Amino acid sequence: MNAISDIAPPQVDLELRGIAKSFGDFVALERVDLAIERGEFVAIMGPSGCGKTTLLRIVAGLESMSSGQLLLRGQDISALPVHKRSTRLVWQNFALFPHLNVRQNIAFGLTLRRHDKAKVKAKVDEIADLVQLGQFLDRRIGQLSGGQKQRVAIARALVTEPEILLLDEPLSALDAHLRIRMQSEMKRLQQRLGISFLYVTHNQSEAFSMADRVVVMNRGRIEQYGPPEEIYTQPKTHFVAEFVGSNNIFDGKVVDVEGGLIKVQCADAVISAAAGERPPGKGSTVSLVVQADKIGSKPAGTVAENSLNAVLSGREFTGSQVIYHLETAAGVEVKMVAQEPFSQTERTAINMAMQLYWSPGDTVVLRPGIVPGVENIPGGRSYVALGA
């Protein structure tokens, strides 16, 4: 905590209070609450159809909400029509005006009100330099590459000095290489300008690499909201554990609680996990989550706290790491990520028996519970992490 934040408490840029939306019988959003601090980069992540884009469009004013309240810098904007909101949206397909050139596209928002031509030109030049479009201002949109189009879309939104920038999967139309480059570029831009970004994506690495905080959404509600590290290492719900790609989940019953450890009888073995502050009682049903990169393989015969026998069913070499797909005797699939391939002497072969091990400290315990925000929904049983 530094001195500045002691003096000035974080200000909330955007606050969503109980936003709900239904299309006929289909509930797209169920009472979503969210607060974004000034200058924060927040990513909303979830599978398609989870309501993330609907939420973004509601904030932009392009979609109406069934109930709820929207506050932008403390001001209620719920009833404000789209063109009067100081939010700007960056579109998945860029939505650039094909009949205008780059300069005219960027200037679009500025020329809608009474304006001074020289000032508009200066502003466009400034933002174009910022996104490195200086020499492309006279080009037509059709002459630009994907990455350049993306920059025009961002510049067009930023030049109007929005209070928050909304981005709807802005990198999904780009190829993988460019996407990585634009990620760091976008993050740099956001930090330099100090504007809040609300960024919707279905891509985990995108969300994790750029965002200060990540919202994981599922079926129209927020499952977890926190820094990427927390989402990754401490998933709070079964869904989050599953959605964050590299987790292994073991279901079982608690058989023993002692010495800061709980022992859980799973399909294949008894697995120990750190008990935490409020351990679940004996006999309760829990799910254990272990990240794929926390699991290792050891030579047969050695003893470890948590170990599991499994048979190798597949191997994926991704360059910097190798992903091993294994299956236990009870048919549970296990993923293991190794930073480097095994040594040459110990070649892996399909159907090879392996012994996996990991520490109880790396085992996250989820127990069946009620997800925050869905208390009133009958049958809304889910899993929440201990100590939550």
Added chain:
Amino acid sequence: MVASLASGALPGAVPEAGSGKVTSPMKVLGIGLPLLYSAAFFVAPLAFLIMLGFWLVEDFQVVPAFSLENYLDIAQHMFAKSNYALAIAQSLWVSLSTAFLAVLVCYPMVLAIVYLAPLSRHRLLLMLAVAPFWSSYVLRLFSWQILLANKGIINSGLAWAGLESFQVSLIYTQSATRIGLIHYLAPILIVILYVTVANIDRDLIQAARDLGATRWQAFRRVILPMSRTGLLVSASFAAIVSFGDVLAGALLGGGAGKSVLGSVPLFSNMIMSEYASSTNLPRTSALAMILVLVMILMLAAGAALADRNKIDAG
């Protein structure tokens, strides 16, 4: 060196590699059929018409020749007697104003279908808009006669409503011609314009709104400029069809309908009456050629306008 010399000697030569060499029978058929069709039903009759224009009539017999006599004769009557120039001017005035009015009527209709009606209703609405097209053109013109006649339905209706002093005299004016033409053209223009407007990406309109545009600004700055090509294509189409049409000018315009240019017949009506009354077919062909020439000029002007607009937008 040899290769460069060879290619230099034959500037039109097809490069060895590439798609130029590969000609599948399907490709030949695909290009050949439309070419054959157009040769048989467009190029050949047109060539015959051009040729006929140079022929002569001697002793009431059409004689093949290569003479400019017909054209010279027409040129002499441009500003005298038949006054062809005035008829061409009348035709230009009526067809261009008809095109403008037809687009003015159809474009808002298309905007209403695309932006106000739900997508599931578009087809039904388009069908309804196009429905008049399935009835006979002549029948429609007769119906308009009944409506527009001096003692017709509109004037009788006005009289019945107590507006006896307020009577419209539309029949046998070029305004009546325009009404008939617009009614004839509307279904086609609506389809052309619908294709244009429906293809404008909705995200662009929403993007404009998101950037602060009011509904009117979104129309003015995005929808209208993006409709430009469609508007010009449909206007050119309407102008050319109107310029060549005979029936509306005859049945509603009464042959020499009144307009701001006076009671002057349309050029097409003039050709029709010459065709019916004179025995000089080559001379009528020469007149028809002039009509075709003006049409081509109109088309070229429309295309040039579309190009210029593109440059303006850039």
